[in-house]
Amino acid sequence: MSEPNLTEATHEATIRLAAAACGCRSAALLLVHADSTFSVLASIGSAPWSTLCAGRMDAVFRSSAPVLVIREQDDTMTWTLGGIAMSSVGAPGGVKIMLVVASEPGDPLEEPYLKPLKDIALAISPVWGDAFTIGPQTGGTDRFKTRASMLSHLEHMIMSDNASSVHPRRLAFLLMDLDHLSRLNERSGWDRADRVIEEMIRRVSVAVPSGSRIEYFGGGRVAVATPYGITAVTARSIIASIMRAMHAPFELEGEALNISVTLGWCVYPQDASNAKAMMSAAHAALTEARRSGAGHDCRATEAVVSRHNEMTGLERSLMLALQENELSHQWMPIINVESQEIVAVEALLRWERPDHGPVSPGIFIQYAEEAGLIEQVDTWSLRHACLAAAGWSSPLRVCVNISPLWLANGRLAPLISATLAESGLAAHRLQIELSELRSFGPTDLAHQELSRLRALGVKIALDDFGSGYSCLERLSSFPLDQIKLDRFFMGKMQDDPRVGEVLRSLLRLATVLGISCCAKGVETERQMAFLEAYGCTEVQGYLLGQPVDHALPGLSRQTDV
Structure with a gap:
């Protein structure tokens, strides 16, 4: 383009x-x-x-x-x-x-x-x-306008219906995104991406009913307003036709490209009562469909729209929290099993939302990833944790959770290098923790980025180990310094002998691979004795110390963390 x-x-x-x-x-x-x-x-x-x-x-x-x-x-x-x-x-x-x-x-x-x-x-x-304004042309007719044009069309349809009908005539509004457009742009360039978008629009125009209004909003996004008489059942049939139309490979300069769309939709008047509400509802449904992955669709039910509105409010609040320094850390001590001394501190990210109270990290971290805010959140957390640790009187490691989404973009190592330089923290005192619960993306890109971190001297830990994606493969594929056992093992090991056997095997495997092991959620002396007997290196949990808001005793040289 x-x-x-x-x-x-x-x-x-x-x-x-x-x-x-x-x-x-x-x-x-x-x-x-x-x-x-x-x-x-x-x-x-x-x-x-x-x-x-x-x-x-x-x-x-x-x-x-x-x-x-x-x-x-x-x-x-x-x-x-x-x-x-x-x-x-x-x-x-x-x-x-x-x-x-x-x-x-x-x-x-x-x-x-x-x-x-x-x-x-x-x-x-x-x-x-x-x-x-970008308008791919089809058949010499200017069918692909702007959002304002679509809004005007929907308003006209609804006004005409109100004037001529006692009972509202149903119509559907579909909003779809071409999947993986940014990857296509990077790999093939904007010119080829344009041709794929034009093919996408051509296929949509064939799949939808005669009399539909099709408009291109830019960025690989296409909107369709159907004619009157479309119920939820017929809308689903139209969507199925669109999805089938996308399945056939698209030949471009001798290369077969597979294209797909993710789609949100609504039906007037059941899902929305006016034109603006229809466009907003379809956008909410499209956002929800993306959570299921490429090639999915979602109807704008009341629950979907409500969730979208809640998440939109959360996004605005989170952006404001970043600007107003509303985020904070709690500090969890990590104990060496053999010496029983504190050897590291984990920086646990917290958010006290004004007028709402504390927001669970499981909620706002996941949403930050979905909303594209995770890099700002992680950058804040990394910077503040490193600045705090640089002021401690004891040279303990500071452990910072980072989203695995960073591993595919190549920006994590430069960020960490700059943060270490700014804070003055020695690289070996920083441990980056990547959750096993999240996908790491392409293995080759993840390995490259982790290798860059290792070259800086930063420690790398796989968090929530045993709970997520192909954990044994990651042990052999990635340059790891530590695995952190998911708290699930601690909760089940006393009641289920099989869990205890799995835990023993994981501890032995870590020893063979030369990777240290930290157990999370340790709350009883019996758990502690088991971990000590089978070679667990470090532990954390309420038995050993709860998270605190300020510096652990004896850590701060001048001010609290």
């Missing part, structure tokens, strides 16, 4: 307005892609944008925070960078526009001064939307 054709006059007018409103001499308009690359569409002033923005774009792309403030130093001076990133109506999913301003030393730029950026961005967003 081609870059937006904004005029130079529009570019310059926008950035000059932004600079004047924020009291800065430098401003720019950036085109940001999901792969963190960016290009400068226009700029004024002397700010070195390539230096200031390098390495920042991934956070910008994932964040929907209204204003981002960054301080960065180049070779000669310290700059303050502020910006707002916005998606445009009709923009491909892999693109955002970012409006940025930068102040030089002597021109302090604080967040309140950046508020005009949001107003400017909102004012000119229609211009961006026009520039981003």
Whole structure:
């Protein structure tokens, strides 16, 4: 897909307005892609944008925070960078526009001064939307409009129905995403991706009833409004036809590509009573369908929409929590079985949500992964844990939980290297813990990233061992320093002899492989004696110490953790 054709006059007018409103001499308009690359569409002033923005774009792309403030130093001076990133109506999913301003030393730029950026961005967003409108053409007819066009069409359908019918005539709205579009872009480029999207739309147009309205929203997303007379049963039949149409391989330049879509849908008036509600409900259902994986569909039931609204509120609150430092750590001591001394401390992430109380980590961590916020959450946790550990009087390891989703993007090792440099913590004192409950993604990418961490000197642990994905394969495939046995074993070993036998086997296997073993959830002396007898290296649990909010006694040199 081609870059937006904004005029130079529009570019310059926008950035000059932004600079004047924020009291800065430098401003720019950036085109940001999901792969963190960016290009400068226009700029004024002397700010070195390539230096200031390098390495920042991934956070910008994932964040929907209204204003981002960054301080960065180049070779000669310290700059303050502020910006707002916005998606445009009709923009491909892999693109955002970012409006940025930068102040030089002597021109302090604080967040309140950046508020005009949001107003400017909102004012000119229609211009961006026009520039981003993308409409693959089929049969020479302009059938694929924008969201606004679809909304207008649905409103007209419902108004016409209300005017002519005593009982509402049913119609369905379908919203679908082409699966794995970003991977296709990276592997084949935007031009080939365009052709796949056009083929997707062609197949959809064949599968849906005559008289359906089809519109392309950009980013591989297609919407369909059916004609009147579509019940939930017939909607399911249409969806089945769409899914079947996608199954046939698509030949592109001699290569057979398998394509699929994930789909959310609703029926008027059962699932939504007006046009806006239909589009919102289908979006909620699409989000839910994605949780089941590629190629699935979901209807916008009341429960689905309610869950989506709850999760949307949770996302906003979590983003605010990151900005307002509402996250915190509790600290769990880890004991060496032989010496009975504290040898490490696990940083347990906690969130006290204002007006709601504590949120379970099992809930907000999972949602952070689904909402694309996990890198921001993990970055916060890693940074604060390392800064705290660097201030301890004893050189204990600090254990930090990190999502395995990092292993596929190649950004974890650079983040950890930078965090260690900032905090001054020795690499061997940091232990990264990856949960066995989550998929590690492609094995080759995971192995490469873990090997980079090992080269830094960081310890690597497989957490919740014995509870998740092909754990024995991971023991032999990945460079691990420790396995942390899932607390399930502690809870069952006394009641079920078979669990005890499995636990003995795992402890022996760890010894043979030269991997240390830590047991979680140790609560009784009997459990402790068993672990000691069979060579468990470390333990943690309420028998040995509960999580605490501040520094463990004797750890802090100057201030609490």
